[in-house]
Amino acid sequence: MTASAIREILKITQQPDVISFAGGLPAPELFPLAEVRAAANRVLDTYGPAALQYSTTEGHPPLRGWIAAQAGIPAQNVQIVTGSQQGLDLLGKILISEGDTVLVEAPTYLGALQSFQPYGPNYVQLPTDEGGIDVDALEGILKTTRAKLLYAVPNFQNPTGRTLSLERRQRLVELTAQHGVLVIEDDPYGALRFTGEPLPSLYSLGLALAGDVDSNHVIYSSSFSKTLVPGLRDAWVQAARPVVQKLIMAKQGADLHTPTFNQMIVAELVEDVLPRQIEVVKKAYGERARHMLDCIGRHFPGGVEHTTPEGGMFLWLTLPEGIDTTPMLARAVARKVAYVPGAPFYALGGGENTMRLSYCTATPQQIETGMQALGETIREALD
Numbered sequence: 001m002t003a004s005a006i007r008e009i010l011k012i013t014q015q016p017d018v019i020s021f022a023g024g025l026p027a028p029e030l031f032p033l034a035e036v037r038a039a040a041n042r043v044l045d046t047y048g049p050a051a052l053q054y055s056t057t058e059g060h061p062p063l064r065g066w067i068a069a070q071a072g073i074p075a076q077n078v079q080i081v082t083g084s085q086q087g088l089d090l091l092g093k094i095l096i097s098e099g100d101t102v103l104v105e106a107p108t109y110l111g112a113l114q115s116f117q118p119y120g121p122n123y124v125q126l127p128t129d130e131g132g133i134d135v136d137a138l139e140g141i142l143k144t145t146r147a148k149l150l151y152a153v154p155n156f157q158n159p160t161g162r163t164l165s166l167e168r169r170q171r172l173v174e175l176t177a178q179h180g181v182l183v184i185e186d187d188p189y190g191a192l193r194f195t196g197e198p199l200p201s202l203y204s205l206g207l208a209l210a211g212d213v214d215s216n217h218v219i220y221s222s223s224f225s226k227t228l229v230p231g232l233r234d235a236w237v238q239a240a241r242p243v244v245q246k247l248i249m250a251k252q253g254a255d256l257h258t259p260t261f262n263q264m265i266v267a268e269l270v271e272d273v274l275p276r277q278i279e280v281v282k283k284a285y286g287e288r289a290r291h292m293l294d295c296i297g298r299h300f301p302g303g304v305e306h307t308t309p310e311g312g313m314f315l316w317l318t319l320p321e322g323i324d325t326t327p328m329l330a331r332a333v334a335r336k337v338a339y340v341p342g343a344p345f346y347a348l349g350g351g352e353n354t355m356r357l358s359y360c361t362a363t364p365q366q367i368e369t370g371m372q373a374l375g376e377t378i379r380e381a382l383d
């Protein structure tokens, strides 16, 4: 295991006078505090000691049932997990044997690499562009490599903010089915689309192709962390029954079950508070993203490429070749602004000239000042 590069960087940037675009945290001022407090009281009144008792590994039935109904699948195809991070770890545990080939986007979510790493995968990086995974390249790789698993974040990816196009979704699902490759679709941000039209999940396309919920080769993972609150650690996996059965066993070994009280609180909030909260979060993140993009236009030198996210929390910069954003971070922090260098998001290296920016926790003034300072830092590195 290697230490998380992001956590190490976050330590430096927690100084109060540094404007940090480095974090991956949702905006705390938007959390529905009063609603969570009221739900907690209702749960204790309704369930009494059962709210604080051990409960089943599969998950609190009303919450599991609600998720299943939303997805239009039976509850037995849903497993509640303690954050989708746990879902990734458990999926790694049940699916990856040492030396198995795992296909990942270049770049990909660092936390997934950390989850899978202990199980000894052999990574192959999939090239990506503005439309997400290059499916022609995927086809070539599938023809020459015996892959076990493909891991992807199709909506507003962490770290790039990119979205996989509809046509590519269809081809990805068909190609992986043809080659017998399982897909993990990690989708914590899908509900947070602030512009453009929603696209079908890989899971739903896999279901249409298989014709049966227990033959779907796509495993779907999502979370209440970004739509409601992350600290309750409530998330879920949707998968074919054989996968869910193995997940139940793996989860029993990990933590028996996701905290009963937390699941009951979330179940209280999903009908009314969650849809309202999603609107609040989308509006705020959409405004902040537009402001940050606008600042790139006004404060950055030419030659810097950026993604244009349609939702989620991140955007991605590609600087001219030859600039290494890792040593540049110290110079940015000296100008009181921080970002995450892109290189750690590549399983097999690359991306030295890239960086991830989060727009979701900064105020308009901080975005303005921070982006100006970052523009100056980049200009200095170009000289």
Ligand code: PMP
Binding pocket: 024, 082, 083, 084, 085, 086, 109, 111, 153, 158, 186, 188, 222, 223, 224, 225, 230, 234, 235
């Ligand atoms: N997957 C992705 C792509 C993420 O960005 C995150 C959070 N940063 C997670 C999974 C983990 O989320 P959680 O465990 O809070 O559900």
